[in-house]
Amino acid sequence: MNPTRDPMLVVVGASAGGMAALKELVAQFPPDFPAPVFIVNHMGAHTTGEALVKVLNESSSLTCAHGHHEEVFKSGHIYLAPSDQHMLIVKRKILITKVARENRSRPAIDPLFRSAAVAYSNRVIGIILTGYLDDGTSGMRAIKRCGGVCIAQDPEDAAYPDMPQSVIANVGADYCLPVAEMGALLTDLVTRELPENEPVPEDIVIEAKIAQRVLSDLPSVEALGEQVPFNCPDCGGVLWQMADGKLLRYRCHTGHAFTSSALLAQQSVKIEETLWVALRMFEERQNLLVTMSKTEDKDNTSSVSQRAKDSQVHIDRIRAMLKATDKDSQSVEMA
Incomplete structure (x- = not known):
């Protein structure tokens, strides 16, 4: 890496179906690939990501490891965001932060892409691969606004086409192609001569600082x-x-940050949680009323029994709402 010139960076975002797509992508990098590669793959907080690190190391001639806070990155290395933490880029270094989730995810794609755009402007190549919903779309737009390159996986090539489709529809891809064709394109792009960095819009700077917890x-x-x-x-x-x-x-x-679709998905999750709490409370209330009806004197038994029946009406309604939202809940879990 030439210390007098900003390097080219490759930032990659993937979600559902990401392991297979990433494996295919990194296998195409030559041993002397002249740029660092940063990857966010959505994962649960309970996972370590070590399985993906192992797969990528076995598939690529480049070294893959989790990024570490304030690590100085190097060309020809692959850095994977660790579980339950955002990975950001500043000049020559990686930052690992555990601030608020974006688009219901941590690590999330948008903070990585946005930070890269702020730090390296037009020297950033962004890639969006398979996944649900639209994390990465806003970050990719930041890359485009700063003069970088936008690459989207061909939706027909993606196991789950939502994320690349969102980028194509909302940002516009400079290149839309199958993963199998990305290696040759990247090798060409990272060796191109580029003009001086373009100014970074202030709103992108503000959002990047929020992800660092500066603001x-x-x-x-x-x-x-x-x-x-x-x-x-x-x-x-x-x-x-x-x-x-x-x-x-x-x-x-x-x-916390959301696209409209991510916000709707998270609202659905919270609504379901609230309904389950309400169902539990009404069932407990009904059980108490039934118990009371067996011990109360005859003058009160009729009133208590009626209140127990009223509780059953509410229980049936809540169960019906939970069944109606079951399909939405399943799609949210997959996302």
């Missing part, structure tokens, strides 16, 4: 959008609506 105050969020009359489903805080091109997004002042 988490009301004026910062108010500079990004307008307050709306509903709340963050994760913390209960007020949300601000941001227009990001054709994409609607929302932020709270503690740092």
